[in-house]
Amino acid sequence: MSIPKVIGIEQEYALNIKGGDDLSAFHASCMLVNAYARKAGLREPGTSILWDYGHETPFRDIRGELFGRKSGRDITRKEDNLLINAILPNGARLYTDHTHPEYSTPECLSARQAAACDKAGELILGEALELAKEILPDLTINLFKNNIDHQGHSYGCHENYLMDAATHQDYFVHSPVKAQRTLIPFLVTRQIFAGSGKVGPSFQISQRADFMECLFGLDTMLKRPIINTRQEHHADSKRFRRLHLIVGDSNMCEFASILKLGTTQIVLQMMEDDFLTGDFSLRDPLRAIRQVSAKFDSDIELEDGRKTSAIDLQRRFLDFALQYSLKRDVAHVPEVEAILKDWSDVLDGLGNLKLSQDLDLEDDPSDLTRRLDWVLKLWLFNRYRRKKTLTWDHPQLKVLDLQYHNIDRDEGVFYSLQRRGLTESILRDAEIAAFVREPPSDTRAWFRGKCVQKFPGEVYLMNWEVVGFDHGDIHRMVPLLNPLKGTRDRFQQAFDQARNSRELLDIIGKLHS
């Protein structure tokens, strides 16, 4: 039975430093994290909220410990913990992960909200950059929301979806063939609207496709899987599981971001309700993901030997989703009608999109340039290729490719395009700005954020599923094992009434008794 598809996005940012006397990327990242944390009041005397690594088990595989090491992450010293981490008043986590500043959004119920929170992360890091400039005026740091450095390295935009435990166990542990029939083909072909494009060797529609090396796996760096099997659910795992996907690209276009997240929510929900009864199996998904990335309308082979295209395969998913949307006994994903319409329009648009042999945009009747990152990039690169007679491997195109993802509103190429109305804005500025300071009101992120806002000096540790209060003689832990609870509706009054966290817990205790 389907459950709401709570979403969280984890974005690793690329970091480029000029000046700074050999400041390392790790320390630059930590400086950004702490500059923002300080501004948010999280480094005041007596305030030191640690990230609780105790529930992180990156080496534990859902298929059993046979595939992974038994140990969890080493517990870091308090000083190192605070150097690396900040849990923010909006319920998000800002931290340094392998030298990359990483922003993990709070939990969101809708695709639109998740996309807005992801954009809020850009604004937060933008503020951090300005603060860093005040500390070290000779230092210039730029941040890029992308997935490749054009030197063979990749970093992720990970998506997390709440799933029903039984379905997750069935599809990814007991009967992975079910995932191979449904979710894997969906993810392989989703790049036709979700890909953010890159140059090399000519042009590809996806940044991450080349880096996928297996279908299921634990690793996220060396042998990247389409389905990550990390057993780290950050919730009551008897009821809930976290599907962790590392295959997706980072999107700058709001339309593409919302469509990527919303369509995935719908497909997962259909899986949970046993509605996705078709067999979409691909003969070789790892080959297909590269074929589609190299040519969006290429033929790919189904398991039964027939050929199809990514567009036609996505249409089949859409057909199921349209039927599913008619069901009355289901709590559909938020704005499902809009997502389905956009999905349909985009597939029609892709069906009419014409590229020349040399990848010139010959016809784009649906104006996908305004909506999809890869199409917008293709338009942009072709404009400058033609102007300057550049071949596809020219370094200037790689520079443009990277600068497209520069999050600086004045310097970034995407934002230059957006300012000139060349790309469609879906989210309102106020909508994004609200999520810089405030958590979503309808998930446990709200409770977490409010604890940080109201009682920062009393929280001693936190992670996605727990808040730990220091009450002097005793530590009191509040589990947040249900991502759908801890909402504003339930706890606003308690927070309004409580003068401190002891009172908060007393009020909550009375609410439950």
Added chain:
Amino acid sequence: MAETRQTRQQHKKKKSSNEDESSLLDATTDKKKKLKQLDDFIEGVLQEAGEEFLEEFKQVEGQ
């Protein structure tokens, strides 16, 4: 009377057709202006960040 109404309607159609053409021209001019601004911006980006930028951009492998 009918003739006068017809003349008025034709005059209105011609006037609105002229307005349409005029706003189309404005939109085209506006787009050209934006594209010119974009071109100048991109030129600035490419001058600022040359091949050295590409070399310096090397990242640590992430997840």
